[in-house]
Amino acid sequence: MTDTEPEAVAAGLGAQDPATQLLPVGQDAFLAARFAGLWGNTARTVRALAEAVRDALRDDTPAGALLPGSAMSRALGTRLPVAQGPMTRVSDQASFAAAVAADGALPFLALALADGEQTRAMLTKTRSAVAGRPWGVGVLGFAPEDVRNAQLEVVREVRPTHAIIAGGRPSQAEALERDGIRTFLHVPSPGLLRQFLQAGARRFVFEGSECGGHVGPRGSFPLWEAQLAVLEDFLDRAEVNTAQDVEVFFAGGVHDERSAAMVAALTAPLNARGAVVGILIGTAYLFTEEAGCGCPTRTGWWPAETDPARSP
Incomplete structure (x- = not known):
């Protein structure tokens, strides 16, 4: 899509056909590529996030960084x-x-x-x-x-x-x-x-x-x-x-x-x-x-x- 008028962009948003539609994503879209590179699939990503949460709860050292x-x-x-x-x-x-x-x-x-x-x-x-x-x-x-x-x-x-x-x-x-x-x-x-x-x-x-x-x-x-x-x-x-x-x-x-x-x-x-x-x-x-x-x-x-x- 080459037309950058707001109305044309809004009309082109959608997720049914990535070849013809614009996928609405935020500024954090880059994280998808990094997550894929680090963990490969959704299951490993979820497990890694869960482990990160558990690590944070086990270790209160980060809280001291701003004390x-x-x-x-x-x-x-x-x-x-x-x-x-x-x-x-x-x-x-x-x-x-x-x-x-x-x-x-x-x-x-x-x-x-x-x-x-x-x-x-x-x-x-x-x-x-x-x-x-x-x-x-x-x-x-x-x-x-x-x-x-x-x-x-x-x-x-x-x-x-x-x-x-x-x-x-x-x-x-x-x-x-x-x-x-x-x-x-x-x-x-x-x-x-x-x-x-x-x-x-x-x-x-x-x-x-x-x-x-x-x-x-x-x-x-x-x-x-x-x-x-x-x-x-x-x-x-x-x-x-x-x-x-x-x-x-x-x-x-x-x-x-x-x-x-x-x-x-x-x-x-x-x-x-x-x-x-x-x-x-x-x-x-x-x-x-x-x-x-x-x-x-x-x-x-x-x-x-x-x-x-x-x-x-």
Whole structure:
């Protein structure tokens, strides 16, 4: 079928004749091929899933992956394995970053398109406000080169402990890593993850389309499943201790205990290999008292009728 008009697509949906009809499937359709490759038929797939459930009930180790003092907490130097995602006009406030850091998470300032002078003022004030706790910056890898270079010059001068690059490349992360700034790359697809792993990158953010900001087309669960499969294949071929160098934030709809527990369960095999797992939360912070110290509504960015500070 070559006609992509919505009406024509809807009329062509069906499962009676795969040769002439379009089979309606979701973003997780790729799992069918992986399941077939791993288990071969429905019976073995069901048995493997049942055994995985029993393993999860027998072993409560995965639940500790997101507790205080977990591997990601130790890697970040924070009380919690939680990062606050960069949010323009919210997390570019030193007082907000200080509140996040004081409560045990890792704050990230959104540099967006700030010039060098604005970046220096923001970073120096935040460095003082966080009082020696870990903190980071969010950089747009696709920002105009002159803007990005001016920002990075200040970043290297002020030296936050961490950075996240959205739309970035391993070479950009490597440059910051050489300066002692642990840098995570947004990776929105399994193809990119394979390339980044091959290039030597080991710190990632897997951010589903439920997130705000700069996201890829995949929902969280399909993206996470695909990325975990890539990591599993990579680690199968890698040297024994390679998994210990892998640090991953999962993002996209993570906002409470239940959603965090789902990440812990999903990443149990990765944790078992020794990889380091945490969660990144963004939008949920908009509805906190602390966001009021830098909330866009204070500068008139939000229309009054959609002001998050007015939400019940």
